[in-house]
Amino acid sequence: MLRNYLKIAFRNLVKNKVYSFINIGGLAVGMAVAMLIGLWIHDELSFNKYHKNYDRIAQVMQHQTFNGEVGTQTSNPYLLGAEIREKYGSDFKFVLMSSGRGKHILKFGDKKLSIRGEYIEAEAPEMLSLKMLKGTNNGLKDPSSVLINESTAKAFFGNENPLFKSFRIDNKFDLKVTGVYEDIPHNSDFHDLAFIAPWDLYIKNENWDEKLSNPWRSNAFQTYAQLADNADVDKVSAKIKDVKLNKVDKANAAFKPEVFLHPMKKWHLYSEFKNGVNTGGQIEFVWLFGIIGIAVLLLACINFMNLSTARSEKRAKEVGVRKAIGSMRGQLITQFLTESFLVVMIAFILSLLLVELSLPAFNEIADKKISILFTNPLFWLLGLGFSLVTGFVAGSYPALYLSSFQPVKVLKGTFRIGHFASMPRKVLVVLQFTVSITLIIGTIIVYNQIQFAKNRPIGYNRDGLLAMFVNNQELIQHYNAIRNDLIKTGTVSEMSESSSPTTGVWAINNGYDWKGKDPSVQGNFGTVAVTHDFGKTVGWQFKEGRDFSRAFSTDSTGVVLNEAAVKFMGIKQVVGETMQIDGKPYKILGVVKDMVMNSPYQPALRTVFMLDYKWINIINIKINPKVSSSKALDQIETVLKKYTPDTPFDYWFVDDEYNLKFLNEVRIGKLTSFFAVLAIFISCLGLFGLASFVAEQRTKEIGIRKVLGATVLNLWTLLSKEFVLLVLISLLTAVPIAYYYMNNWLQSYDYRTEISWWTFAISGLGALVITLLTVSFQAIKAALANPVKSLRTE
Incomplete structure (x- = not known):
């Protein structure tokens, strides 16, 4: 019997090829989207679970209060780990200090x-549960050792055994390989950890004990901890909160420094803090894409149900005949459900193929390896569970409703479907386009926000x-020679050094004082050390005063401020004034326009620039605009190899680095656009199917109207206006929903765009145009049909 049901179901699919394609194709696309989003969410929720002690590991962070506002940071004093171990050792299995990851x-x-x-x-490999392929977890206990990941081992040694072979790091010292660990997966915060070297070696060789006159003041190091098996993270966090304050x-x-523990399970999804409170983070996008996935899948299911119910009304006579020759109602129900399950299972198999084909592109957009x-x-x-539920829900209407028809009425022609039979389908179409238009509006607003921030003066x-x-002393020792040679080549117009790149301020210091300062105000500023030619290299813009100059030896005790710093200080005529930095007087030489060095979505950080040739981390190079980038890069590399032959030319363009600040929003925008297009595609498939059904259902009416003189335009309007009305209702529903949620999203940015009326106008107009294009094909086709044929047809 089941074989017979399947055979009939297959014949119905073949007989109605267009409807079958729309049904199966739309449902498959919807399932594929839901599957992609489901895989993405699974990857997000499983972040860092590679580490066996995932639920016991935490990062030690701290809150500090500046002028009434609480800031949160991951960096700590380098003595913090030892202090926690000494005072609260019983609550922890490990407390580890780290330099932080760098190149x-x-x-x-x-x-x-x-x-x-x-x-x-040394306990890091055990805490992170690294899978050692060669050597052991104890490799870092040797102060001259290094552990490397599998990719690094292959890059250097191929298939040779790397154990006990020596590397030179940063051209400073040699370390021997004592272990090789498996590459950490992409969905771990440590995925890019290519090597681990001993902490004690770092402290000794960088002379931190000598550099830091007050080791509890400088926050330049990371601290990780693993709780003891019987310890509660919240209780331990409360215990250690004053460990820095007391020192x-x-x-x-x-x-008011307050130390706390941020559990590893929250690192990725709950990474944002505002005024000392954890406000979420990536979890918002998990919810967003989860809702989008459900919405797109719902669109596909609506299509399936709409077309299934619409087509089922044409099968009333089939039901009548079957009942007349003895079919039981249960058999009819089974037949309709079988057809529904067959369509869903075909769509499920097709969706697996679509996901497999689209994963490479999806992974590239989402920066995943799923x-x-x-x-x-x-x-x-x-x-399979979803497929069964969808098949049952979609097939339940024809199965239960049509199987209840009385065969006498159906076969005599006195049976009528009912005036309100199409109402559920209209409601579902409105729901479909409400979701689609909401996604379109959201995509436009995300794009506008990105462009608004990108166009901000920097x-x-x-x-x-x-x-x-x-990253090595040779660059510093030969800096002047390198600079002179590069400028002589003509490929470089200027070159300078700084403690931070132009795309970030790496140090925020207190200890600033000035005339007229309110004693209750805490003088903390972003601080950037620069060399004389920094301003010429980056092209900063002076509002008043002057740049650092080699003509004035006193400039070594001079500073340049940005607008935000001057506004914070509240001094009208600031140039020529003196400010104190840790009790030492510095003359204010000039004021530059705010440089957007941190987040482009936030106000510029108040910043002080000072001359310091010792505190240098970055070399900035300005390429001559008359020289091509490729030629300039070749020339720069040649000169660098002349003076630092052991240093690879590792550089980045500031423009590319700046654009990375928009990466998360761009990625979200691309994914939302992708899903919005698919949502519209699925909605249009359903609309096309319903338009075909309506045109087919009204074939005789159209024929009569043509005989009575109706034009093609009249008939096109007749068939299209109902669908246009449904889309207009969808637009009116989608606008307030989209405005509410997108306005709330924009509130998380200090520097944000406004939601303009034209965003809704474009979205609505686009939806109407797409609707008309979709419906018009069937409407015009029906209007151009020969009325003689339609009126002769039974």
């Missing part, structure tokens, strides 16, 4: 790589500006 140059023979790694205390001097105690979870039983349970010139890390 370093590893050299073995003639091979050189610029890769990311960090110096960390700092009176001046720093005024900032794959279909073929070996996960839950994946199959959810997929206070310097990024064109042709590149930067590179100062």
Whole structure:
């Protein structure tokens, strides 16, 4: 019997090819979108779970209060780890200090790589549960050791055994390989950790004990911890909150430092803090895409149900005949449900193929490395479970409703479907386009916000500006010679050094004082050390005063401020005034326009620029605009190799680095656009199917109207106006929903665009045009049909 049901179902699909394609294709696309989003959400929710102690690991962070506003940071004093171990050791299994991840140059023979790694205390491999392929977790206990990941080992040694071979790091010292660990997966915050070196070596070789006269004042290091098995993270966090406050001097105690634990399970999804309160983060996008996935899947299901119910009304006579020759109602119900299940299962199989084909592009957009979870039983349970539920819901209407028809009325022709039979379908079409238009509006607003921030004046010139890390002493020693040679070539117009790149301020210091300062105001400023030619290199723009000059030896105790700093200080005539930095007087030489160095969505950070040739981390190079970038890069590399042959030319263009600040919003915008297009596509498929059904249902009416003189335009209007009305209702529904949610989203940005009326106008007009294009094909086709044929047809 089941074989017979399947055979009939298959014949119905073949007989109605267009409807079958729309049904199966639309549902498959909807399932594929839901599956992609589901895989993305699974990846987000499983972030950092690679580490076995995931639920016991935390990062030690701190809140500090500046002028009534609480700021949160991951950086700590380098003595913090030892203090926590000494005072609260029973609550922790490990408390580890780290340099933080950064780029370093590893050299073995003639091979050189610029890769990311960090110096960390010896228990890190055990805490992070690194899977050692060679060597052991104890490798870092040797102060001259280094652990590398599998990719680094292959890059340097191929298939050779790397153990006990020596690397040179940053051209400073040699370390021998004591272990190789498996590459950490992409969905871990440590995925780019290519090597680990001993913490004690870092402290010794960088002379931090000598550099830091007040080791509790400087916050330049990361602290990780693993809780003891019986410890509660909230209780331990409350215990250690004053560990720094009890050690700092009176001046720093005024900032009310409060240490706390941020669990690893919250690092990725709950990373944002505002005024000392965790406000969420990536979890917002998990919810957003979860809702979008459900919405797009709902659109596909609506199509399926709409077309299934619409077509089922044409099968009334079939039901009458079947009942007349003895079919039981239960058999008819089984037949309709079988057809529904067959369509859904075909769509499910097709959706798997679509996901497999689209994953490479999706991974590139989403910056993921996800794959279909073929070996996960839950994946199959959810997929097949959803297919069964969808098939049952979509097939329940024809199965239960049509099987109840009285065969006598159907076969005599006295049966009528009912005036309100199409109302559920109209409601579902409105719901479909409400979702689609909402997504379109959201996509436009995200794009506008990105463009608004990108077009913001940034206070310097990024064109042709590149930067590179100062990662060895040779660059510093030969800096002047390198600069002179590059400028002589004509490919470089200017070159300078700084402690921070133009795309970030790496140091925020207190201890600033000035005439007229309110004693209750805490003088903390972003601080950037620069060399004389910095301003010429980056093209900063002076509002008043002058730049640093070699003609004035006193400029070594001079500073340049940005507009935000001057506004904060409240001094009208600031040039020529003196400000105190840690009790030492500095003359204010000039004021530059605010440089957008941190987030482009936030106000510019008040910043002080000072001359300091010792505190240098970055080399800034301005390429001559008359020279091509490729030629300039070749020339720069040639000169650098002359003086620093062991240093690879590792650089970045400031323009590209600045654009990375929009990466998250751009990625969200691209994904939302992708899903919005698919939502419209699915909605239009359903609209096309319904328009075909309506045109087919009104074939005789159209024929009669043509005989009585109706024009093609009259008939097109007749068939289209109902669908246009439904889309207009959708637009009126979508506008307030989109405005509410997108306005709330924009509130998270200090520097944000306004929601304009034209956003809604364009979205509505676009939806109407798409609707008319979709419906017009069937409407015009029906209007051009020969009325003689339609009126002769039974």
